[in-house]
Structures are given as C-alpha cells and as structure tokens.
Amino acid sequence: MGDRESLRYEIVVLGLKIGDMTAEKYAGKSDTLLYEVKSQVKFWFFGNVDLKFLTVSKFLKDRIVKTKSESKTNRGDYLSKIAWKGDHYQVNASTYKYKNDIPIKNPLSWCSNKMFFQEPKAGDVFLSEVYGTAQEIRQIEAGVYEINVEGNTNRYYYKSGRLEKIVLENPIKNYQVRRVQ
Template sequence: MFRNLHSSTTEGVAASRVLVLSLLLFAFTFQIGNAQNLTNERDYEVSVLGFKIGEMTANRSKSGDSTVYKVKSAVSFWFFGKVNVDFNVDTRLLNNQIVWSRSFSTSNKGDFRSELKWNGQFYTVDAATYKFENKKPINDPLYLSGSMLFFHEPKGGENSLAEVYGLVSKVKKIENNGYEVTINGNTNKYYYKNGVMVLAEMESPIKNYVIKLVE
C-alpha cells in the first residue's frame, strides 16, 4: 500500500512538472508570436494657419519579414469653395525593401491614384495627383518613404520615396532635430522627439498645412 502511495505521489509530481513546462512553452510561444506580429498606430491633427481641418492616422504592422505602413486622413478646407478630401496610402516592405505602394485620394473636386511596384529589377510607376502625372521608372531599391517617416527618424542623405508623386528625394538634416524633403518643388519639414515624429510642416500646390501628433 505504501509503495502504491509513493508511486502515485511520484506520478503526480511528474505530471505537475509536465504541466508547468507546457505552460512555460505556451507563454514563450505566445511572446514570440506577439514579437513577430507587431502593430503600432499614431494619431495626428491636421491644421491650416492654426485651425484644425481634419485628422490623420498612421499605422505600422509587422509580420515576419513583411512590414506594412498605412496612412489615412480626412480633411475639409476652403479652396475656391469647400473641399472634402479622403486620403489613403499603403506601402509594403519585404526584408526592409519597399516592394509595392499605392495611394489614392477622393474628393468632391476629383479623384487621384498612384501606384508603384518592384518587378525584381526596377520600380514601375503610375502616379497621378493634382496637376501632376509621372510614369518614369525608378531603378534603385528603396528603403524609406513618406509614410514610414511617421515611425522612423531618418538620416541626412537618405533617399525617400514620395508615394503620391512616385519621386525620390534626398533627406536633408536641419535644425531642431528636423529633416527636410523637397518633392516636385514643395519642401516638407519633419520634426522628431525621442525618435517619434511630433510635427510636420507640409507644402502643397493647393494649400500648406501642419501635421501634429495627438499626445
């Protein structure tokens, strides 16, 4: 009888150890899964001359070797009449290289769409926005874009893709922890705090505006 009791106790201890190990393995696997599927989102306010005209949301999601950046905004302003614009951009990276990007805007004044694809040798470009069209291919691989600037503080001299225009520009370091990118004659300035983009001053052929982080 005592032998059976000892055997039962031993089996119980062994079962407990198996259970603990299983729980630890599950927790470890869960943590790895979370590390491989990361999502970050930041909210911004869009204003003109100090007056709020809309909102913008930037999103980054990562799964394995693939990363997706999305930016969407909805604004309303006066430009020879009231203009309502919904804007979306979707940029995808594989192993840190941009492989595809699409942006589109819809408004009561017209709709525009731009798309860029990596075909293994170069990027095909089909870009259209307000009073601008571009289909000139881009030969070199790209690793930075406008939508990525919401999450990455760049370095001076880096090449950055403007998804809407399908154009590449050099990033220039300026004062106050800021960076400057000129696209098709329009100069945009981005300012960072602890690696986070907190303010952007944007030039546009329609109306200049400011993007500010909602904290």
C-alpha cells in the same frame, strides 16, 4: 498578422484644425511590414473641398516593394501606384495637376509612411508615394529633416526619435500635421 502600432495626428491650416490623420504599422505575411496612413479633411479652396486620403506602403526586408496612394475628393479622385519589378520601380502616379510614369532604378528604404515611425538619417533617399519620385533627405538641424518633392519643401520634426510635426507645402494649401498622442 502581428500587432498594430497606431499614431494619431491632427491636420492644421493657419492654426485651425481641418482634419485627423492616423498612421499604422503592422506585420504582414512572410517578412513583410506594412505602413498605412489615412486622413480625412475639409477645407475651403474656392469652395468646400472634402478629401479622404489613404496610403499603404509594403516593405520586404526593409525595402519598399509596393505603394498605393488614393485621394478621393468631391472634386476628383487620384491614384498613384509604385511597385518593385526586380531591377526598378514601375511608377504610375496621378495627383492634382500631376502625372508621372518614369521608372526609378534603385531599391529604396524610406517613404513618408515609414517616417511616422522612424527617424531617418541625412542622405537617405526618400520615395514619394504620391508623386512617384525619389529625393535625398537633408538634415537641417538635430531632429529636423527636409525633403523637396516636386518643388514643395516638406519638413519633418522629431523629438527623442518620435515624429512630432510635419510642415508641408502643397499646390492647393500648405498645412501641418501635429502629433496628438
């Protein structure tokens, strides 16, 4: 196993910090690279919601081979798994009011976890580890990219190739992820 690269972010709603996020990148066995993002938040949505979130994305030679996304809340738990099966991704995605098992045909090189560590290019195709869907990455302006995932528009902001901020639309609450270090 190699060294870990670790980045810290805060999660913000309406200007108020509601949690912390850590993104890590590290080498696995035999040419694999892993990206791991974990967060813990507390917020009000018709009652207190406590959420622990973990997503791990495994790459082999710059292609996604497996992802696992877990959300554990005091209102229910959700799990999404995606795995490359030789000629397609097998999808088993479950999140708040959403399920998906439709396979994805082509190998992919981009997902949210990787975007913490590397700036994409316009036209790259993005895999949502949570929803199990693929969509094109659009460049809005220099250093700003937009991805529409199941009707939710997410914007990624880079400065000198570093991810500084994400503005996310979410069925429960819209929020921002801001770099701390």
